[in-house]
Amino acid sequence: NPYAGLVSHLRAAWLSGKTRPMEYRVAQLEALGRFLDEKKQDILEATASDMGKPSFEAYFTEILLCKNELNNTLNNLSHWMKDEHVDKNLVTQLDSAFIRKDPYGVVLIIAPWNYPIHLLLVPLIGAIAAGNCVVVKPSETTRNTERLVAEMLSCYLDNDCFAVVTAGVQETTRLLENKFDYIFFTGTSRSPSVGKIIMTAAAKHLTPVTLELGGKNPCYVSDTCDVQNVARRVAWGRFFNAGQTCIAPDYVLCSVEMQEKLMPALREAITEFFGSNPRESPDFGRIVGDKQFRRIRSLLCSGRVAIGGQTDEKERYIAPTVLADVLPSDPAMQEEIFGPILPIVVVANMDEAIDFINARPRPLAIYAFSCDSKVVNQVLERTSSGGFCGNDTLMHVTLTSLPFGGTGNSGLGKYHGKFTFDTFTHHRGCLHRNMGLEALNALRYPPYTQQKLGLLTATFEIKRKGMCTLL
Amino acid sequence: MERMQQVVGRARAAFNSGRCRSLEFRMQQLKALERMVQEKEKEILAAIKADLHKCGHNAYSHEILGVLGELALAMDKLPSWAAPQPVKRNLLTMRDEVYICSEPLGVVLIIGAWNYPFVLVMQPLIGAIAAGNAVVVKPSEISENTAQLVADLLPQYLDRELYPVVTGGVPETTQLLTQRFDHILYTGNSTVGKIVMAAAAKHLTPVTLELGGKSPCYIDKDCDLAVACRRITWGKYMNCGQTCIAPDYILCDPSIQGKVVENIKATLQEFYGEDVKSSPDYERIINKRHFKRILGLLEGQKIAHGGQTDEASCFIAPTILTDVSPESKVMEEEIFGPVLPILTVKSVDEAIEFINRREKPLALYVFSNNKQLIRRVISETSSGGVTANDVFMHALVPDLPFGGVGNSGMGAYHGKHSFETFSHHRACLIKDLKMEVVNKLRYPPGSQKKVDW
Numbered sequence: 001n002p003y004a005g006l007v008s009h010l011r012a013a014w015l016s017g018k019t020r021p022m023e024y025r026v027a028q029l030e031a032l033g034r035f036l037d038e039k040k041q042d043i044l045e046a047t048a049s050d051m052g053k054p055s056f057e058a059y060f061t062e063i064l065l066c067k068n069e070l071n072n073t074l075n076n077l078s079h080w081m082k083d084e085h086v087d088k089n090l091v092t093q094l095d096s097a098f099i100r101k102d103p104y105g106v107v108l109i110i111a112p113w114n115y116p117i118h119l120l121l122v123p124l125i126g127a128i129a130a131g132n133c134v135v136v137k138p139s140e141t142t143r144n145t146e147r148l149v150a151e152m153l154s155c156y157l158d159n160d161c162f163a164v165v166t167a168g169v170q171e172t173t174r175l176l177e178n179k180f181d182y183i184f185f186t187g188t189s190r191s192p193s194v195g196k197i198i199m200t201a202a203a204k205h206l207t208p209v210t211l212e213l214g215g216k217n218p219c220y221v222s223d224t225c226d227v228q229n230v231a232r233r234v235a236w237g238r239f240f241n242a243g244q245t246c247i248a249p250d251y252v253l254c255s256v257e258m259q260e261k262l263m264p265a266l267r268e269a270i271t272e273f274f275g276s277n278p279r280e281s282p283d284f285g286r287i288v289g290d291k292q293f294r295r296i297r298s299l300l301c302s303g304r305v306a307i308g309g310q311t312d313e314k315e316r317y318i319a320p321t322v323l324a325d326v327l328p329s330d331p332a333m334q335e336e337i338f339g340p341i342l343p344i345v346v347v348a349n350m351d352e353a354i355d356f357i358n359a360r361p362r363p364l365a366i367y368a369f370s371c372d373s374k375v376v377n378q379v380l381e382r383t384s385s386g387g388f389c390g391n392d393t394l395m396h397v398t399l400t401s402l403p404f405g406g407t408g409n410s411g412l413g414k415y416h417g418k419f420t421f422d423t424f425t426h427h428r429g430c431l432h433r434n435m436g437l438e439a440l441n442a443l444r445y446p447p448y449t450q451q452k453l454g455l456l457t458a459t460f461e462i463k464r465k466g467m468c469t470l471l
Numbered sequence: 472m473e474r475m476q477q478v479v480g481r482a483r484a485a486f487n488s489g490r491c492r493s494l495e496f497r498m499q500q501l502k503a504l505e506r507m508v509q510e511k512e513k514e515i516l517a518a519i520k521a522d523l524h525k526c527g528h529n530a531y532s533h534e535i536l537g538v539l540g541e542l543a544l545a546m547d548k549l550p551s552w553a554a555p556q557p558v559k560r561n562l563l564t565m566r567d568e569v570y571i572c573s574e575p576l577g578v579v580l581i582i583g584a585w586n587y588p589f590v591l592v593m594q595p596l597i598g599a600i601a602a603g604n605a606v607v608v609k610p611s612e613i614s615e616n617t618a619q620l621v622a623d624l625l626p627q628y629l630d631r632e633l634y635p636v637v638t639g640g641v642p643e644t645t646q647l648l649t650q651r652f653d654h655i656l657y658t659g660n661s662t663v664g665k666i667v668m669a670a671a672a673k674h675l676t677p678v679t680l681e682l683g684g685k686s687p688c689y690i691d692k693d694c695d696l697a698v699a700c701r702r703i704t705w706g707k708y709m710n711c712g713q714t715c716i717a718p719d720y721i722l723c724d725p726s727i728q729g730k731v732v733e734n735i736k737a738t739l740q741e742f743y744g745e746d747v748k749s750s751p752d753y754e755r756i757i758n759k760r761h762f763k764r765i766l767g768l769l770e771g772q773k774i775a776h777g778g779q780t781d782e783a784s785c786f787i788a789p790t791i792l793t794d795v796s797p798e799s800k801v802m803e804e805e806i807f808g809p810v811l812p813i814l815t816v817k818s819v820d821e822a823i824e825f826i827n828r829r830e831k832p833l834a835l836y837v838f839s840n841n842k843q844l845i846r847r848v849i850s851e852t853s854s855g856g857v858t859a860n861d862v863f864m865h866a867l868v869p870d871l872p873f874g875g876v877g878n879s880g881m882g883a884y885h886g887k888h889s890f891e892t893f894s895h896h897r898a899c900l901i902k903d904l905k906m907e908v909v910n911k912l913r914y915p916p917g918s919q920k921k922v923d924w
Contacts, residue, residue: 015827017851056917086870097868102853104876181877192675199672203665206682208881211675226904236914273915283915358487371904380899384574390901392910399569401558402898407576408653412677414896427883429856429871430849431864435840438698441861445705446742446752448528456532 002171006163007178010106010133013160019103019131022081026074028128031156032121033070036063039152043117046144050116052286052316057241062117065398069122072400072417073129080129080421083430091440096432101425103131104208105181110172110198112188113139113288114244114338119212120149123184126420132182133161137175140168141288176201182424184415186212188246188338192361192409210413210423212246213406214336215363219249219393220353220379222370223258230369230391231265234342235273237367237393239320242285243296243340247365249393250337251326252344253353259324259344266342267307270320278320279312287316287339296339302330303343328356350375354382362386362408367393386410472646478635479607479650482578485632486605492575494553498546500600500629504593505542507628508535514620515589521616522588523710524755524784533710534590537867541594544869544886545601552601552890555899563909568901573894575603576677577653582644582667584658585757586713586807588614592621595656596634598889604654605633609647611659612640613757652676654893658715659683660805661878679882679892681715682875683805684832688718688862689822689848691839692727699838699860700734704742706862708789711754712809713761716834716855718862719806720795722822725815732775732791732813739776739789747788748781756785756808765808768801772812797825819844823851831855831877836862855879 018024036043043062047053083098107127111120120138127134138149150164167175176183176198185198195211202209219237221230237249254262274281287293293316300309303326308319318340326332326343333343347353357366357379364386368379376390386406389396397404397416405414415423443456490496508515512535519530555570579599583592592610599606608625610618622636637647648655648670657667658681671678690699707718723731743750756762762785769778769790777790787809795801795812802812816822826835835854839845845859855875858865866873866885874883884892 054915054917056915060913086868089868092864092868095864097865097871099871100849100857102876105853195675196672199675200669203668203672206661206664206668206680206878206881213675226907229904229907232907232914233910236910275916281916283917369904373901376901380572380901384577384895385897387898388572388900390568390899391904392900392902395564395902396569396898396900399558399561399564399898399900401560402569402900403571403896404898407895407897409675412675426853426876427872428854428876429865429868429873429883431856431858431861431868431871432845433858433860433864435695435698435838435860438701441702441705444532445701447744447750448526448752453528453531457536 001174001177003165003175003178006165007106007135007180010135010161010163014105014133018158019128019133019161022078025128025131026077028157028162029070029074029077029125032125032128033067035152035156036067036070039148042148042152043145046148047116047142050142050144051113051244051288053241054283054285056283057285061115066118066121066125069125069400069417069420073125073421076418077129080418092431092433094434094437098430100428100430101130102428104424104426105132106135107132107182107184107424108135108137108175108180110137110183110185111139112186113141114188114241114246116142116145117149119186123186123415123420126415127184127424128162129421130424132424135163135165135175135180137165137167137172140166179205180207183207183209184423185209187214188244195411210405210415211411212404212413212415213364213409213411214246214338215361215406215410216250216333216336217247217363217365217367217385218353218357219252219367220350220357220369221252221254221258221262222350222368222372222375223255224371224375225369226371227261227265228268231262232269232272233392234367234369235266235269235320238342239270239273239284239340240394242287242318244285244288244338245394247387247394247397249342249367250363251333252342253347253356254344255348256346259346262344263306263322263324266322270307274320278308279310279315279317284320287318290316292338293318296337296341299332299337299339299341302326302332350378354379357383362406362410364406364410365389365396384408472649475637475643475646475650478637479578479647479652481632482605482607482635485630486575486578491600491605491630491633492603494549497600497603498549500634501542501546501549501597503628504597504600505539505546507624508538508542511624514624518616518620519589522585522614523713523757525710526751529709529752529754534587537590538593538597540869541597541886545597545890548887549601552887553603564900564902566903566906568899570899572897572899573602573890574897576893576895578605578607579654579656579893580607580609580647580652582655582657582659583608583610585611585614586710586715588617589621591658595884595889598884599656599893600634602890602893604893607647607652608634608636609644610636610638612638654678656882656884656892657681664880679874679884680880681884682833682878682880683715683807684830684875684879685719685802685805686716686832686834686836686854687822687826688721688836689819689838690721690723690727690731691819691837691841691844692724693840693844694838695840696727696730696734700731701738702861703836703838704735704738707811708739708742708753708809711756711787713754713757713807714863716863716866717807718811718836719832720802721811721813722816722825723813724817728793728813728815732793735791735811736776743789748786756787759785761808762787765806765810768806768808768810770800772799772801777809819848823848826852831875831879833875833879834858834865853877
């Protein structure tokens with residue numbers, strides 16, 4: 001077991017209690033803040049060389065959103081850490097009943113390559129805030145970012161309590177043989193199967209998990225909508241990071257008339273964003289690797305290419321592409337696309353769109369566009385997904401007050417904001433009683449008599465309004 | 472296999488029909504459950520008595536009272552639990568609707584245990600119904616009378632397709648676990664817990680595992696021993712020690728070990744009289760297998776009190792062991808019987824160290840007049856839950872989450888926590904299609920100006 005030493009080193013640090021005081025956690029979190037400030041340029045460069053990430057995007061997702069989470073956490077940490085007192089029942093009126101926020105211990109965070117800093121830091125922030133020791137495993141696919149994280153994090157964080165492991169698939173499998181007290185995994189496309197492997201490994205140690213997976217996020221566009229705005233919002237969501245976003249709108253469902261209207265609008269939006277030759281735009285990204293490039297390229301033979309379709313293997317460039325008249329049986333509809341291709345699947349009406357969505361595994365996000373709020377609400381109410389955004393794409397995950405996570409095949413658990421802190425915290429029910437007033441307990445002790453039971457039932461008030469009381 | 476597929480398939484079709492989504496429907500089902508418990512009280516008590524030799528009073532207060540309370544709470548709070556919860560917005564979403572929507576997960580599986588056979592299926596069932604799910608109920612086959620009763624009663628009161636009961640043992644449960652569920656709540660032991668989680672992993676099904684362990688009980692020198700021992704005696708020997716949160720073993724200073732034994736003996740006399748075997752208030756071990764298992768734990772131990780057994784009736788007297796060694800068999804597994812080992816430690820530091828060297832327990836108990844000491848013990852250990860200066864009671868506060876950590880389990884339920892366990896919390900952002908100008912900041916082409924803003 002090549003990682004046994006590392007894990008036991010962290011476990012010893014955990015048992016020492018080092019990570020528990022608030023001051024310690026704040027110091028580590030502030031160090032992460034300094035990392036983001038001081039290494040900003042390195043982060044932008046690393047993500048640019050790893051996957052041609054436009055610096056505007058990199059700044060927004062890898063720096064700005066992380067700082068938001070960090071500041072939100074630092075602002076609220078003392079409040080989140082406090083014992084949460086709860087309502088008491090009749091018998092415990094004079095006692096202290098509270099939920100204690102205990103760290104789990106030594107936790108493992110596995111991050112993917114598409115937002116390599118963000119998807120590593122945001123869980124890490126919550127894990128540190130909750131008082132845990134952490135092993136972080138950045139993605140081996142984004143080599144420069146992996147190296148940056150491995151070299152830099154050890155300079156900013158306490159090496160006794162936080163470690164970075166660089167590992168490929170084989171080594172990660174070995175890493176998972178160790179016992180962790182929590183495992184947080186974010187996958188990219190095809191992640192449901194990897195999620196199962198992680199959860200199976202976790203089951204051997206009864207380790208709780210959060211799995212942020214993926215799926216095909218449908219985007220329903222109704223006939224009553226402002227086509228140009230829809231096109232812009234959908235295009236933005238689809239082509240951000242060259243489509244390599246777990247919550248990107250994966251495919252559009254709309255009527256044949258709307259398809260016709262959308263096409264010129266999408267064309268206009270793409271030109272507005274990336275110019276007439278997106279290949280030359282500094283704001284359009286590239287595919288992360290050759291394997292992924294070839295996979296996405298093979299999806300192009302679905303429906304017909306209405307916009308884009310150009311590719312360049314050397315650059316791993318795939319043009320912002322829209323496919324029309326795509327059939328459910330086409331390649332682009334068989335897997336999460338995770339690339340800058342937007343298939344449009346024609347449906348007759350909203351009901352058909354809802355049925356289409358419900359016949360498939362639950363996605364991470366569902367999008368619905370309509371000027372008619374009833375339509376948006378219908379889609380929301382009659383489907384299930386990790387999250388939902390009406391009349392826009394992606395934006396719901398930028399709010400730290402909303403939980404971010406999947407359901408069914410798209411994942412289990414949730415995080416962002418306080419939800420990250422809660423994810424890495426064991427909520428321990430505590431009751432601190434008085435040693436006096438023993439007479440009150442007499443009703444519960446044997447020997448049992450009819451009289452005792454009568455009194456017991458009488459003191460047990462089942463009030464329909466307000467609290468119910470026991471014993 | 473086919474039968475399981477059919478049962479689960481029917482439940483799923485029934486869920487997909489949408490009829491269990493409305494609050495009215497859920498309330499109706501909960502009300503029906505309440506009627507069932509009230510109308511069939513005699514039958515329920517009789518089944519529990521047949522399974523565990525538990526007298527009516529005990530069975531009523533352990534299993535029926537709690538269920539009625541949980542039902543009343545759920546019916547009272549359901550509208551507020553199920554309501555969408557608006558959350559804080561940021562500058563860009565000031566004019567939008569932002570909220571968390573609690574939605575049913577779909578078809579959930581509840582696997583019960585035999586020690587509190589009625590409440591351990593009913594309490595999760597209440598939460599699962601309240602959250603709008605279809606529920607497959609699998610009571611423990613070991614408490615066969617209660618299992619059969621649940622299988623008979625639920626279809627008489629509840630929607631038959633949405634809430635089927637599946638009976639059977641290990642082979643049937645294994646088959647059931649190959650089906651896809653949207654959540655599984657299992658109450659039982661850690662070994663099977665791992666099997667349940669591994670099966671759930673094949674479908675990426677979230678799980679709540681209510682397991683067990685050895686719940687330690689530290690008695691400080693500075694405490695009212697008579698009161699402490701009475702409370703411990705109540706908790707330890709209730710249900711003949713077959714309680715997941717029973718104080719499993721005692722840690723105390725050697726100087727008070729004798730007094731602890733004396734006090735417990737005196738309390739036992741008070742509770743069960745001279746001849747425990749003839750007390751109607753003392754239960755029996757569930758079956759021969761567990762009887763033999765617990766008997767085996769007594770080998771080579773110093774019996775300070777009790778030790779009498781009768782295999783025919785699965786009777787084991789309330790037993791106290793003293794000067795127990797940490798390496799002995801009785802300290803290796805959860806006792807789940809009326810045997811109370813006392814281990815001596817020289818200080819609270821030693822007690823904390825002892826506890827932390829072992830798997831995280833479901834419950835932890837500490838008795839002391841010293842508030843600081845209690846705070847220390849809680850802060851320096853980990854456990855599912857804690858009660859200080861009593862036993863069990865944290866599990867009876869409806870607003871406290873009830874669950875384990877580490878080997879003692881994952882997830883929690885009771886009261887509102889049940890509702891949340893069986894719900895998906897869906898993040899919702901509803902924007903306007905207008906106000907596009909605000910969005911322009913985020914669209915390419917990017918520029919330093921935009922970044923600086």
